[in-house]
Structures are given as C-alpha cells and as structure tokens.
Amino acid sequence: MKLADTVAPIRPATAAFDVDALAPHLPTTRRRLRTGQHLYRAGQAFHALYFVHAGFLRTSLVADDGREQVTGFPMRGDLVGCDAIGAGAHIGDAIALDTCEIVELAYPAVLDACRGVPALHGMLAEAMGAELRRDRARLLALATLSAEQRVAWFLRGLARRQRALGYSAHHLCLRMSRVDIGNYLALKHETVTRALSHLDADGVIAVERREVRIPCVERLDAAAGAGAAVASRAA
Amino acid sequence: MKLADTVAPIRPATAAFDVDALAPHLPTTRRRLRTGQHLYRAGQAFHALYFVHAGFLRTSLVADDGREQVTGFPMRGDLVGCDAIGAGAHIGDAIALDTCEIVELAYPAVLDACRGVPALHGMLAEAMGAELRRDRARLLALATLSAEQRVAWFLRGLARRQRALGYSAHHLCLRMSRVDIGNYLALKHETVTRALSHLDADGVIAVERREVRIPCVERLDAAAGAGAAVASRAA
DNA sequence: GCGCGTTGTTACCGACTGTTACCGGACGTT
DNA sequence: AACGTCCGGTAACAGTCGGTAACAACGCGC
Structure with missing residues (x-):
C-alpha cells in the first residue's frame, strides 16, 4: 500500500522530501497523533525522522533551564527531526496541534535506502538544505522587521504553504x-x-479568534515590508 | 599528499566533517583566498561545498533588495555552503576575513564519495544537523537575550571554538x-x-580595538546569562 | 607632512516593544 | 450551576535599543 493513498499525493514542487518514492526501499511505520500528544520530547533518543502526512505540529528547542524556542510549525509534506541528526538525542519537543498522520523513517536506515536509489540520492541533504534556508530567512526577518511586519510575514508564509x-x-x-x-x-x-x-x-486582514481572512494577498505582502523578498526564494 | 599536512590535523571532536577521511575517495582541489576575496557570491551556481582548512570567513544571506544578514563566521574545521544544497545557487556571500586555505568538495560528487565508504556515510547529514542546531541556538539567543548578553554570548562562542x-x-x-x-x-x-x-x-573583558582579553571565562558565561545553557549542547 | 575615508566610541533623544495589570469568554471539572 | 484555568484583548507605564550626531583613531594615497 502506498503511503499517500488516503488523500491526494503531494506534488513534487511542494515537498522537498518525496516519501512515496522512498517507501518501497525502507520499512516505514505510520503513527497517528491526537491534539496535544508529543511526537518526541527533548532528550529522547534519536532513532527516526518523521514525515508529516497530515495535520499540524509545533517543534521547539528546549534549553537546559527549561526556556523554549518555537522553531517551526510543520505541516503536510514537511520532514521533522532533522536537527537531531548527529546529536544522538532530540534537542526539543514536537507536539501535535491537531490530529496528525506521521510516517516514521528509521535513522540511519533511511540513509541506506537513499543510497540504494540514485534518484533519491541527495534527497535528505536537499531537505536539510531547505530547512537551513528557512531558518536563515527567519533570522533575516527577525533581525530586520518590526513586530507588525513579522506577524504579516508569518501569516504570509502560512498562506503560501496552504496555497502550495x-x-x-x-x-x-x-x-x-x-x-x-x-x-x-x-x-x-x-x-x-x-x-x-x-x-x-488597516483592512489588511480580518481576524476573529483563530480565523484569519486575507482579502488581498498583495496588501499582506506590502505589510510584511522588505523582508518579504527573501522568503519567496528561500521557502 | 594529505590535505592537512601543513598544520596539525583537526581533532575529530572539533570537526563535524572529517575531510581527511573523505579525501582519498574524492578528487579535491585547494583554493587560497586573500582578505576580502569572495569564496562565492549570492546567485552563483552551486557546484561545491567548501571545507575551511585555515583562516576565517564571513557568510551571509542576501535578500533580493540587497539587505544582508550575516549567518556565520566559519573557521578552521567548518563546512561552508551547505545552505545552497538543493537550491541550485548560493543564497548569500562568503568572504574571506583574512588569508584562507579552502578545500573544494565538488557536489554532488561528495555524495557519491560518502556513499562508497560506510564510515563516512552519515557525515554530511551530521554536519548539516550540527549547522541546524547552531542556527536554532542562535535564534534562541536572539529571541531571549538582551543586547549585552548577546555580545557576551558571541564572544563566549568564539572563545570556545578557539579553545577547541x-x-x-x-x-x-x-x-x-x-x-x-x-x-x-x-x-x-x-x-x-x-x-x-x-x-x-565591568571587568568582564578588556577590549582594545579588535583585541579582546578574557581574564575569567566564567564571568563571561555569567554575562551571557541564561542563554548560555543551550549553546554548549547545541554547538 | 597632509587630506581623506573607514572604523570605532560616546552622548542624547525618542519610538517601539516588554511589563504589568485587568477584564471577558471558552472550556472542562466538580 | 459554580468554579478554575487557559486564551485572548486592551490599556498605562517603563525600559531598552535604534537614530542621529559629533568626535577620535587608524590606515591610505598624494
């Protein structure tokens, strides 16, 4: 059974990591998470990467003193847990924000699987490269944008991913x-x-609790200011 | 000729990326950069990773509108250019801050070289994982520390790498x-x-232009505040 | 020597954001 | 229904950091 047969397959342009092509070469297991459940916690032994097939999560970096920094909100098509490669243990938490379907990819077995198939060869490295670019685009945004611009930039990023x-x-x-x-x-x-x-x-968005309407994407782009430029390339 | 025969070999604990072990399996070329010369520029085609054998560089992310975000100061033992993997072109500049010795590792040939040697198998992924952790530790530092704490945290990181x-x-x-x-x-x-x-x-450091003396490392740790905790683990 | 540009330092002021406080609503539990 | 907790919104206040400016130190070319 293919991994992505319950919903439409993820388009290549969307997913840096093609889990469907990888599945035949690697024994994968699926996990289902409900809202609030942890995919992993800081300090847990690292033994697998996770591909998000459906749902939304929140990943974070946890410091020794308990302070937490949210590092991302992975959704369908994203690969989670890469920042633990080489560390032995997870450096933060990953928690489900709603019901999630997760595909577990054992590490380092996933390296062997990629090794065996030329087409998949640089896939993991490319997925990690994309994550590095996202992190750095965020650093640029945080360093250069005002509070309001950052929020607009954040909404803009979410909207783009939804559209993708x-x-x-x-x-x-x-x-x-x-x-x-x-x-x-x-x-x-x-x-x-x-x-x-x-x-x-200002009429850029219409907010009601956790629902946001964006009548005009261009206005949101403008509100995100100059920081919008790099996001499109690094996303 | 081994790559690292002009100076002492880099200790494994220091370098996430073991270029000496890789060299026999990959044709590498060496480059020498003088102060101010670019290793690559934003937009240049990506065709190689670079291992810093000696010297110091500055890497940055360049936005479409020209704004620049410094992403790091690579030094001996660091791998440069990973954030371009999967993007096709470099997303920022890398410029030499003094005379540098660089080992050029052709991409994707470096993937094949790693593939052929089990010991080197996850090396690139681990180096990229370490870079992700550094980026996220920096995000945590920028998000939680005051200006003075950030500067102390920066000096502390430099001192640790020098000591390593x-x-x-x-x-x-x-x-x-x-x-x-x-x-x-x-x-x-x-x-x-x-x-x-x-x-x-405050007597924590003694600054004179670009020379900094650190009489007591513990006092610098204290000045870096709570943000110091995570850096040691994520570095 | 001299002028000039770059880099670094310090001071003052103001804007932006963090801090604190309080309030209302949604939700779950007893 | 009563209660507590969490989340969200608003407002007044205070503190940090950015903006601007002026000046000093250094390197460079003439």
Whole structure:
C-alpha cells in the first residue's frame, strides 16, 4: 500500500522530501497523533525522522533551564527531526496541534535506502538544505522587521504553504496560540495581538479568534515590508 | 599528499566533517583566498561545498533588495555552503576575513564519495544537523537575550571554538567589524560598541580595538546569562 | 607632512516593544 | 450551576535599543 493513498499525493514542487518514492526501499511505520500528544520530547533518543502526512505540529528547542524556542510549525509534506541528526538525542519537543498522520523513517536506515536509489540520492541533504534556508530567512526577518511586519510575514508564509498544498490562500485557521506565534517570532503574545489588531484595523486582514481572512494577498505582502523578498526564494 | 599536512590535523571532536577521511575517495582541489576575496557570491551556481582548512570567513544571506544578514563566521574545521544544497545557487556571500586555505568538495560528487565508504556515510547529514542546531541556538539567543548578553554570548562562542582548536580561550582577535557582529546578532554597531564598553567597564573583558582579553571565562558565561545553557549542547 | 575615508566610541533623544495589570469568554471539572 | 484555568484583548507605564550626531583613531594615497 502506498503511503499517500488516503488523500491526494503531494506534488513534487511542494515537498522537498518525496516519501512515496522512498517507501518501497525502507520499512516505514505510520503513527497517528491526537491534539496535544508529543511526537518526541527533548532528550529522547534519536532513532527516526518523521514525515508529516497530515495535520499540524509545533517543534521547539528546549534549553537546559527549561526556556523554549518555537522553531517551526510543520505541516503536510514537511520532514521533522532533522536537527537531531548527529546529536544522538532530540534537542526539543514536537507536539501535535491537531490530529496528525506521521510516517516514521528509521535513522540511519533511511540513509541506506537513499543510497540504494540514485534518484533519491541527495534527497535528505536537499531537505536539510531547505530547512537551513528557512531558518536563515527567519533570522533575516527577525533581525530586520518590526513586530507588525513579522506577524504579516508569518501569516504570509502560512498562506503560501496552504496555497502550495492546494488550499485557499484567502482563509487561514491558526492552529497555534498567540503565545506560540510570539515565541516563534521573538515577540510577546500581547505584541502579537497588537499587531493582528492593527493589521485588522488597516483592512489588511480580518481576524476573529483563530480565523484569519486575507482579502488581498498583495496588501499582506506590502505589510510584511522588505523582508518579504527573501522568503519567496528561500521557502 | 594529505590535505592537512601543513598544520596539525583537526581533532575529530572539533570537526563535524572529517575531510581527511573523505579525501582519498574524492578528487579535491585547494583554493587560497586573500582578505576580502569572495569564496562565492549570492546567485552563483552551486557546484561545491567548501571545507575551511585555515583562516576565517564571513557568510551571509542576501535578500533580493540587497539587505544582508550575516549567518556565520566559519573557521578552521567548518563546512561552508551547505545552505545552497538543493537550491541550485548560493543564497548569500562568503568572504574571506583574512588569508584562507579552502578545500573544494565538488557536489554532488561528495555524495557519491560518502556513499562508497560506510564510515563516512552519515557525515554530511551530521554536519548539516550540527549547522541546524547552531542556527536554532542562535535564534534562541536572539529571541531571549538582551543586547549585552548577546555580545557576551558571541564572544563566549568564539572563545570556545578557539579553545577547541587548541588556542587560548583568554585572548581573542576579532576578525570582523562591529557592523558584522551587529548584523550577526541583530544589533546596530553602536549597540555592539556600547555592550563591549560596558562589559569592559565591568571587568568582564578588556577590549582594545579588535583585541579582546578574557581574564575569567566564567564571568563571561555569567554575562551571557541564561542563554548560555543551550549553546554548549547545541554547538 | 597632509587630506581623506573607514572604523570605532560616546552622548542624547525618542519610538517601539516588554511589563504589568485587568477584564471577558471558552472550556472542562466538580 | 459554580468554579478554575487557559486564551485572548486592551490599556498605562517603563525600559531598552535604534537614530542621529559629533568626535577620535587608524590606515591610505598624494
């Protein structure tokens, strides 16, 4: 049975990591997570990468003193856990924001599987390269953008990913709390609220709790300011 | 001829990437860069990774509108250019801060070389994983630390890497300008100067232009605050 | 020597964001 | 229904950092 037969296959342009092509060469297991369940926790032994087949997660880096930095919100088509390769243990948590379908790829077995198939050869390295580019685009955004621009940049990124998966880019459902968004963007949750309210007042978006409507994507691009430029290339 | 015969070999604990073990299986070329010369520029076709055998560089991410974000200061033992894997072209500049000895590793040939030798199998993935962890530790530092703590955290990281390479951790020579440090830490150069002056006034360090003495590493750790905790694990 | 550009330092002011506080609503538990 | 908790929104206040400016130190070419 193919991995992606319950829903439409993920288009190559969307997924850096083609788990369907890999599956025949690697024994994979599927896991189902419910909201709030952990995929892994900081300190747990690292023995597998995880491919998100459906659902949304939140990944974080956890410091020794308990401080937490949200590193991303993986969704369908994303590969999770790469930052533990070479470390032996996971350096942060991964928690489900809603019901998730996860494909578990044993490490280092996944290396052998890629090795055996020329077409899959650089796939893992390319997926990790893409993750490096995303991290650095975010660093640039955090370093150069104001609070309001960062929030617009964040919404813009979510909308683009939704659109890449075939959904509408004009309506978002934020699975994460204001605190999570703030942690991701190096802001406090009050500031996130302020920025969302202001963008709403300006007519750029329409916010109601965790529902966001984006009438005009171009206006959101403009609100994200100059930082928008690099995201399109690095995404 | 071995690659590392002009100076002492790099200890395995220091270098995530063991270029000496790889060399017999891959035709490598050496390049020499002088201060100010570019190793690559944003937009150039990506066809090789670069291993720093000696010298210091500055890598950056360049946005479409020309804004630049410094992403790191690679030194002896570091692998440069990984963030271009899968992108086709380099996403930023790499410039020499002094005379550099660079080993050029053709891509994707380096994948084949690793594939042929079991011992080198996950080496590239592990080096990239380490880079991901460094990026995320930096994100945590930028998100949680004050300006002065960030500067202390930066100096502390430099000192640790110097010590790992066998040099003294009590004396640093900053190859990069205040502007570069500020860009790396998401601060303005005046703020970097202020932080350095304040740390000097407190007796934590002694600064004179680009020379920094660190009489007591523990005091620098303390000045870096809580953010110091994660760096040791993620570095 | 001299002028000039670059880099580094310090001071002052103001804007942005963090801090604190309080309130309301949604949700689950007893 | 009553209660507590979590999440979200708003407001007043305070602190940090950026913006600007002026100046000093150094390197460079003439």
